[in-house]
Structures are given as C-alpha cells and as structure tokens.
Amino acid sequence: MRLGLALAIGVLVATSLSTATANAADVFTVHMSVTGSDSADGLTPATAVKSLVRVQEVLRSSKPTTDVEVRIKQGTYVAPPMHDWRFYVPGHTISFMPVDYEYGEGEAGIAGRPVFRNLADKPSGFWLQPRLPRDQADPMYDGGDSGLRFYYLQVEYYSAGAVSMYGDSERDIADETYSPPMRKPGSKGLNGNTFFGMVFTHLGSKWAPCGADCYGWGAIVLTNSSGNRINNNHFVNIENHGNYGGHIHGLYVTHFSSSNTMNANRFSYINGDPVKIRDRSNFNTVESNTFTRTGRAGFYRDEFCDAACVQTNPGLERQCASYHNRFANNRLLSDYDGDNSSEAWTLQPPGLMNAGGAPCSIPAGDQRLRTAGNTTS
Template identity: 85%
Template sequence: MRIGLALAGAVLAATCLSTGTAGADGVFTVHMSPSGSDSANGLTPATAVKSLVRVQEVLRATRPGTDVEVRIKQGTYVAPPMHDWRFYVPGHTVSFLPSDYEYGEGESGIAGRPVFRNPADRPTGFWLQPRLPKDKTDPLYDGGTSGLRFYYLQVEYYSSGAVSVHGDSERDIADETYTPPMRKQGSKGLNGNTFFGMVLTHIGSKWAPCGADCHGWGAIVLTNSSGNRIANNHFVNIENHGNYGGHIHGLYVTHFSSDNTMSANRFAYINGDPVKIRDRSNFNTVEDNSFTRTGRAGFYRDEFCDAACVKANPGLERQCASYHNRFAGNRLISDYDGDNSSEAWTLSPPGLTNAGGAPCAIPAGDQRLRTAGNTTS
C-alpha cells in the first residue's frame, strides 16, 4: 500500500476508534516495535509504529478520553531527541511501558527493557521533553496534571539528558515589577508524573559529544513540575566532558518543582552532584537511595541565584531559596573521585534559613533542608 493510502487509513481507523470503545478495560493502546512502520496506525501489534513522533500523531488524531498505554516491544529504537511532546488526557494517564509489563510486577516479569538510543551522529538534546500545549483551547494550556508514566525503559547516549519535563515552555517567566526581574511560574506546571524501573545511562557530553561548550543538565530534569514519583531507577554514567562535570545531575529539580518523591534509586558515576534542587522547589523528599562514585561538592545540592548572583550573571532572573526538603536514609558510598572528600549536602548561597532576601521568605520555624539517617557504607 502506498504511504499516502496507509496514512489515510490510519487516520480513518483512529477516527472510528475515537467514537467507539477504547477496549474492555477502558485503556486506549498504541503499539510500538523496532520493526514497525510510521506509515502504520499503531492500533494493533501487527500495525505497530516505530517512533514516539508517530505515537503522538495517532493520539492527536484519535483524541481518546481514557487512560493511554504506549506498549513498546523489546529491542533498540534509534530515536533522535524529541522536544515536542504535548499530548495529555485530563484526568487520565499516558503510560510508556514494555509490551509485556504488568503493573506491580518487577523486572523479572518482562523480557527486558526496550532501549531508546540516540543516533550514531548524536544530535544534541533530551530523549524526550514534554512541554505545555500550544493550543490555547487545550485543557492543559495553563498547566495541570500531565500524568505521564514511564516504566522499565532504558535511555542512553543523549547529550542534554533523558527526560526534561518543562512546565514553563514558551511562557513568560520574568516578573518585571522587580529590578532585576524575579523568576515566576510560567504555568501551573506539568505535574503528577511517574518514573519507575528506568535505566538512564551514558548521558551527558562525555558520552554524546556536542561541542566544546555544549553540556548536559540532568538525566531527569523537572522544571515547574510537581507531585512526581521517581523510584527504583538506575542513573549510571551521567557525565559531562572537561570542566562541565558540575553542570550535570542525576535529578535536577528546579523552578517551582515541589512535593516530589525520589526514593530507592541507584546513582553511580555522576560527575556533578547527583541530586540538585533549585528555586522555590519545596517539600521534596530524597530517601533510601544509594550513591556510588557520584558528586563534586556533595550528594545533595540546594542552589538558587540571589541578587549577588544576578549581578554577576546579567540576564538571569532572580530566584529564592527552596525550603522543607528532606534528605534521609540514603547510602552515601563514595563521591565521584572516590576519595570521599565531598560533603553529604551543600547549600549555595549558604544558610539553612537564608531565603534570599525580600520578597523571598521561608515560613517561621522552617528551613531549607532537614537530614536524617544517611550512612557512609
């Protein structure tokens, strides 16, 4: 069948499904396979597609009003960075998971993790960057619960990072009633996402060279993204080249990203601080993780750009401290150099109650970080 006819058939089939049923379990499923075709419709295993770009096209054509599953057959997907994921179903979830995964099962219940690998010429960027919808009539145009869920996938060889949830994309983030301008929330965020059982490996400019001044930011980056669960993942070989090691992190939680739970993850060989929190990202919990050969200044880094920082870095918006974060019950096995000279945690600028100056504030009796029960063996 010619490509044009195949695409027409895909849209027709999708349109019929959108007015019919999504399946007995109320889930709309799109199938992916390394041997699939993006001229197919993805609605059955026999008509699987091979890229997330095509998956989003199918979902936009069908507009399901139910939970969505993207069932991904094992194998390797050569996938250039995609910075334009904008499909969400208000009140429902969109899950990316192996074709044989059953909820609640562990790694032994699947034939292996599907692998998403940057092409050999290593285009610059993240594997996937969810962004706010561009359509002003979309229910999530101003942000909300995006409900993306990632289970038991492997992502490798991307220069910027694996996943960047960007809840401020294409929005005004400068409050110019202040001089210099203050950073503000661009939307309600892209919230309520899950990362579970993932392997994020060989991430950063050491593994995906992208130029002398190009570097990675983090395996998972949350920007204005709250209420996420990040558990049971492996962050391995998250490294930049040269003097840019301090710029990359396993988890980078920044700009109004609060109430996130980061637990039971394994961090290994990360030449920046493995967990970094920035700018009014409050009530985050980092518990029961292990850290081996990770960290430049510490295992946990809290940082924001105050007035002095903005003066030294013209063009940045001023930021405020985060508060009521918790770093507890973690195994701090070794820092990146292996000499265990790094601190368990660091604050920049320093001070547990340093909010950053008016109008920034930390509630009375609270502080930026509390720690408990971290061990060094």
C-alpha cells in the same frame, strides 16, 4: 561501565501501582516495535509504529478520553531527541512501558527493557522533553496534571539527558514588577508524572559529544513540575566532558518543582552532584537512595541565584531559596573521585535559614533542608 538488562532492581511496589491495572476497555493502546512502520496506525501489534513522534500523531488523531498505554516491544529504538511532546489526557494517564509489563510485577515479569538510543552524529538534546500545548483551547494550555508514566525502559547516549519535564515552555517567566526581575512560574506546571524501574545510562556530553561548549543537564530535569514519583530507577554514567562535569546531575529539580518523591534509586558515576534542587522547589523528599562514585561538591545540592548572583550573571531572573526538603536514610558510599572528600549536602548561597532576601521568605520554624539517617556504608 556497561549496564546489562539483567541488572537487578529491588521492586518497590506502592499501592498506586498495585491498583493501577485498568479494565482493558478503559485503556487506549498504541503499539510500538522496532520492525513497525510510521505509516501504520499503531492500534494493534500487527500495525505497530516505530517512533514516539508517530505515537503522538496517532493520539492526536484518535483523541482518546481514557487512560493511554504505549506498549513497546523489546528492541533498540534509534531515535533523535524529541522536544515537542504536547499531548495529554486531562484526568488520565499516558504510560510508556514494555509490551509484556504488568503493573506491580517488577522486572522479573518482562523479557527485558526496550532501549532508546541516540547516535553520536544525531542532534543534541534530551530523549524526550514534554512541553505545554500551543493551542490556547487545549485544557492543558496553562498546565496541570500531565500524568505521564514511564516503566522499565532504558535511555542512553543523549547529550542533554533523558527526560526534561518543561512546565515553563514558551511562557513568560519574568516578574518585572521587581528590579531585577524575579523568576515566576510560567504555568501551573506539568505535574503528577511517574518514573519507575527505568535505567538512565551513558548520558551527557562525555558519551554523546555535542561540541566544545555543549553539555548535559541531568538524566531527569524537572522545571515547574511537581508531584512526581521517581522511584526505583538506576542512574549510571551521567557525565559531561572536560570542565562541564558540575553542570550535570542525576535529578535536577528546579523552578517551582515541589512535592516530588525521589526514593530507592541508585546513582553511580555522575560527575556533577547527583541530586540538585533550585528556586522555590519545596517539600521534596530524597530517601533510601544509594550513591556510588557520584558528586562534585556533595550528594545533595541546594542552589539559587540571589541578587548578588544576578549582578554577576546579567540576564538571569532573581530566585529564592527552596525549603522543607528532606534528605534522609541514604547510603553515601563514595564521591565521583572515589576519595569521599565531598560533603553529604551543600547549600549555595549558604545558610539553612537564608531565604534570599525580601520578597523571598521561609515559613517560621522551617528551613531549607532537614537530614537524618544518612550513612557511608
């Protein structure tokens, strides 16, 4: 199933978007073009660069202290996976968007989505994996609000997925005061990011072969990444090969990733569960989405590895249940096989009040998941 640039996306404009336009003098801009050069400085359209690797180099050398915009001219950018984005501006945002995008105008205001594409013979991985800085003097070394914002781009043919916000990168995540060790957050996270109007398509090992035992994880994977806004995006053909379908998701929200909103998205042709939540990822909202030909066990999956799971999976840290998540007002049109035999939502291990055993807990009166208003038409 190919997805054209003319694919309609309903515009969901929040106040934060309509008021986001900053005075040009308060924004540091880097320009990208498929005809640009990575020997250029990217500071004008005439000196545009052509890769995100070069964009990060420009930002590191320029050290902006304002909001940043990466203005991307329409075209197809053939780019291998980049797992080393580590530049942030504390208190400000870094936005990746089409060159002609205006905040709040929606798809009708742009000439088309710039496309980022991997080739089948390129290395496996995500299109982009933001990580924590390595420099201990960096104010973001221990995490915080990373403020990355992605608007109206298309990402395709990456084996692992599109974007992995990795708030535990190169940090200690094992609390060894427990036996077996409990998973703990490695930092304050990489938080406060936005994905709006994006198209994620043809991702996973079915579309980007990476070896017999290689598979994808999700179009967007959040690991210790909270307060994100994932609205009005399309997730299409997110699929693994062979028996690995259950490993890939549209949204994989894991390990201390809380208070994320995932609303008004469209999911289609995903051979794993399209939304998966794991391990103390609380207060997440999944509302007003449409699911067509998606799901293995269900449309929403809550899973964690308790003590029994660790016994059969040595080397994993023990995890706890997530709680106070909401799955509501979604259209559950068909599962991946098209026979509508999947559940609306599933929990593993089961039990709405199953926290996973001490020291795990769920606050009194709360539970893992609440649902309302989901329909099959």
